[in-house]
Amino acid sequence: MIYREAGQFKTTYAADQAIFPIAQDKVVVTLAVVAAFVVPTAVAGDYWLQAVLIPFLVYAMAALGLNLLTGYAGQLSLGTGGFMAVGAYAAFKLATAFPALNIVVVFLLAGLVTAAVGLLFGVPSLRIKGFYLAVATLAAQFFLIWLFNKVPWFVNYAPSGTITAPDRALFGVLVTGPNATAQARYVFALALVTVFALAAKNLVRGRVGRAWMAIRDRDIAAEIIGIRPLPTKLLAFGVSSFYCGIAGAELVFLYLGSAETLAFDINQSFLVLFMIIIGGLGSILGSFLGAAFIVLVPIFLTNLPHLLGIAISTALRKQIELMIFGGLILFFLVVEPHGLARLWQITKEKLRLWPFPH
Amino acid sequence: MNARRLIVGLAAAALLVAPAARAQDKGTIFVPLLVYRTGPYAPSGIPNANGFNDYFTLVNERDGGINGVRLVWEECETQYDTKQGVECYERLKARNPVLVNPYSTGITYQLIPKAPIDKVVIHSMGYGMTAAADGRWFPWVFNFPMTYWSQASAFIRYVGQQEGGLEKLKGKKIVHIYHNSPYGREANPTLEELARRYGFELTLLAVDHPGQEQKATWLQVRRIAPDWIYISGWGVMNQVAVKEAAAHGMRMDRVVGNWWSGSESDVVPAGDAAKGYKSMTFHAAGAGFKVHQDILKYVYERGKGAARKEQIGEVYYNRGLINAMLNVEAIRTAMTRYGNKPLTGEQVRWGFENLNLTEQRLEQLGMKGMLRPLRVTCENHEGNGMAAVQQWDGKQWKMVSDWIEPMREVVRPKLEAAAAEEGKKLGYTMRDCAREK
Numbered sequence A: 001m002i003y004r005e006a007g008q009f010k011t012t013y014a015a016d017q018a019i020f021p022i023a024q025d026k027v028v029v030t031l032a033v034v035a036a037f038v039v040p041t042a043v044a045g046d047y048w049l050q051a052v053l054i055p056f057l058v059y060a061m062a063a064l065g066l067n068l069l070t071g072y073a074g075q076l077s078l079g080t081g082g083f084m085a086v087g088a089y090a091a092f093k094l095a096t097a098f099p100a101l102n103i104v105v106v107f108l109l110a111g112l113v114t115a116a117v118g119l120l121f122g123v124p125s126l127r128i129k130g131f132y133l134a135v136a137t138l139a140a141q142f143f144l145i146w147l148f149n150k151v152p153w154f155v156n157y158a159p160s161g162t163i164t165a166p167d168r169a170l171f172g173v174l175v176t177g178p179n180a181t182a183q184a185r186y187v188f189a190l191a192l193v194t195v196f197a198l199a200a201k202n203l204v205r206g207r208v209g210r211a212w213m214a215i216r217d218r219d220i221a222a223e224i225i226g227i228r229p230l231p232t233k234l235l236a237f238g239v240s241s242f243y244c245g246i247a248g249a250e251l252v253f254l255y256l257g258s259a260e261t262l263a264f265d266i267n268q269s270f271l272v273l274f275m276i277i278i279g280g281l282g283s284i285l286g287s288f289l290g291a292a293f294i295v296l297v298p299i300f301l302t303n304l305p306h307l308l309g310i311a312i313s314t315a316l317r318k319q320i321e322l323m324i325f326g327g328l329i330l331f332f333l334v335v336e337p338h339g340l341a342r343l344w345q346i347t348k349e350k351l352r353l354w355p356f357p358h
Numbered sequence B: 001m002n003a004r005r006l007i008v009g010l011a012a013a014a015l016l017v018a019p020a021a022r023a024q025d026k027g028t029i030f031v032p033l034l035v036y037r038t039g040p041y042a043p044s045g046i047p048n049a050n051g052f053n054d055y056f057t058l059v060n061e062r063d064g065g066i067n068g069v070r071l072v073w074e075e076c077e078t079q080y081d082t083k084q085g086v087e088c089y090e091r092l093k094a095r096n097p098v099l100v101n102p103y104s105t106g107i108t109y110q111l112i113p114k115a116p117i118d119k120v121v122i123h124s125m126g127y128g129m130t131a132a133a134d135g136r137w138f139p140w141v142f143n144f145p146m147t148y149w150s151q152a153s154a155f156i157r158y159v160g161q162q163e164g165g166l167e168k169l170k171g172k173k174i175v176h177i178y179h180n181s182p183y184g185r186e187a188n189p190t191l192e193e194l195a196r197r198y199g200f201e202l203t204l205l206a207v208d209h210p211g212q213e214q215k216a217t218w219l220q221v222r223r224i225a226p227d228w229i230y231i232s233g234w235g236v237m238n239q240v241a242v243k244e245a246a247a248h249g250m251r252m253d254r255v256v257g258n259w260w261s262g263s264e265s266d267v268v269p270a271g272d273a274a275k276g277y278k279s280m281t282f283h284a285a286g287a288g289f290k291v292h293q294d295i296l297k298y299v300y301e302r303g304k305g306a307a308r309k310e311q312i313g314e315v316y317y318n319r320g321l322i323n324a325m326l327n328v329e330a331i332r333t334a335m336t337r338y339g340n341k342p343l344t345g346e347q348v349r350w351g352f353e354n355l356n357l358t359e360q361r362l363e364q365l366g367m368k369g370m371l372r373p374l375r376v377t378c379e380n381h382e383g384n385g386m387a388a389v390q391q392w393d394g395k396q397w398k399m400v401s402d403w404i405e406p407m408r409e410v411v412r413p414k415l416e417a418a419a420a421e422e423g424k425k426l427g428y429t430m431r432d433c434a435r436e437k
Helices: A023-043 A046-072 A080-097 A103-126 A130-150 A182-204 A207-217 A219-224 A229-256 A266-279 A284-308 A314-335 A340-353 B002-017 B042-063 B082-095 B105-111 B148-163 B188-198 B215-224 B236-247 B264-274 B290-300 B315-338 B345-353 B359-365 B408-425
Strands: A168-170 A173-176 B028-035 B070-077 B121-123 B173-179 B201-207 B228-232 B255-257 B278-281 B388-392 B397-399
Touching (some): A023 A046, A023 A182, A046 A182, A046 A207, A046 A266, A046 B082, A080 A103, A080 A130, A080 A229, A080 A266, A103 A130, A173 A182, A182 A229, A207 A229, A219 A229, A266 A284, A266 A314, A266 A340, A284 A314, A314 A340, A314 B070, B042 B070, B042 B315, B121 B315, B121 B345, B148 B228, B148 B278, B215 B236, B278 B397, B290 B315
Parallel strands (some): B028 B070
Antiparallel strands (some): B388 B397
């Protein structure tokens, strides 16, 4: 009834191919983005921003990146943690070597460095596919972490071997480092995610995205219709790594403040992969839903006994949390193997017909 | 019906378990406990957390709190994971903690920049950032009784004693096998410096996290045929290292772990092979001290114990006790100045900085001989702690050395330089301790 497109006529191709062809979608999404900027900064406390929302945004960025590669271009990667590490260490080196450099430029350059590394590790993708490619990217993961552990230059010879985000301001407001407020860091992270999500959305509905999907669906057929596999796959690796690199830089600069290589271990790669599988492969919205699921549900479950006023031992609480979380993952994958994004799509289709489904 | 009974049961259990929900006369002081009772490091985390709980319960039950101010605490599970630890800290921050024991080097690094802003004292007892021992740069961070660097120097002094003098170290071969993380690497600069000074051959061998795979490392060790081996390991890495050392026929009494590589869970899996293995420590193990009798009497007989009785006296249990005791004594010190009432983080910080734990006080606490007297100052946040060496005899850890003085003249200058570097990174300025009262 509310969600109805009757009467919305498209008179141009551009209008028909808009990101949100339905007027209600456009309004709701715009409002949601505005609300995301305004509401938490005004209402949420440090805990919400620092422990819940900022990590969600960081992982949404990483999930976006991996979704471009795995969801759209069909190249399975387990190197996400390693690529995030490249972004983080590159941002750290750039920010400390050139203190005058604008922090946005630092992030973008860190993304480009990661893209270059991603291209390098994407080369084998021309010859190997599927699980074998996953193993090849796993090598990237281990090699990169080993490299950052081994070479002290990457941490500016700090005896502790950790990298620490320096104080950097944007428009006169500190956005990174320990003295930046959670609000400023949140808004910065949100702005980055908004811009890059929009970019990703446009990328995947254009020529590039179509080429990726053609490669994903049947690479030989794609080659026959004139898509060159190597540049297409490499571009997917490059763009995906760019996103992951920025996510890694955000992880250190906006979320943790300082980090060691352990923050980027193989578990991160799996975590991001689970996000896109649960959220929905080949869906921008799915990246966000998946990140929300993996980041927020455990925190919610941890706090649940406390909210209900039930006191159970710490260890038991954690174990219950893990069990419920695992159960939920199974539940959603059984109910909808195509992820939360697909569930949302089905809901939308039902909503269109509601309340007269026949 | 069943569900209701369950809820009632849980609620009743809640009342029994939660020490928080009780009316107080003089108010309370809240301490968050970041623990890891699950996950890969749980075998170390559980006894430690139990030690904390039991000591705090003891203080409340036996003394009615610290000078009448009751302690309130809440555990939060970190799984030794930095991100979960930060989440815990941010959540518990809402309850106005005065201090925090991060119990992970990674989490400590996360919390150090927040400490002066949130006004929460960080006590990383024998771990965390070594440079923070310079209190002029890091007023909010304390790592007494000792840092990794002091510990490594004490190890070399011990080796010197065993070899018949530090000058005999010349030409000796020492291998450091370390967990390839900031924690594991901590001892390297000190060992390198001492190698230059005393002329021993030092080889640094990294083991990648988690440390199950050490075959290549030990083949190298075998080729080098070292006189002494120092291990900075953690969790499963220690068990594997001890097993490998025995399998390669090393003399176990010349394999020495640091104090995070010398607990029951590190040696028991290796069985008889672990006999003779040594580790550094800054406190005694075992349940034979008066404080343990008190705990049995006031905590366990009242059914409020956190551990099983036979776990009392394990290395990490005792470490939890000592850490809790140091927290309590620091708060007590602060009360001498600010009165017997709930304190703020800033007041407790003063207490930490002026902590003076005398032999006499240790005796009153029932911990005589368990650890050394300790004095913290504005400049020196690692205090004047000393290390000792303990040895596994197949059944228990036994102290086999006297207290060993670290080489402060070597460690301190390097520490001050590192503090200046780390402090500047955070935008700190050095404070003048002469002006502090």
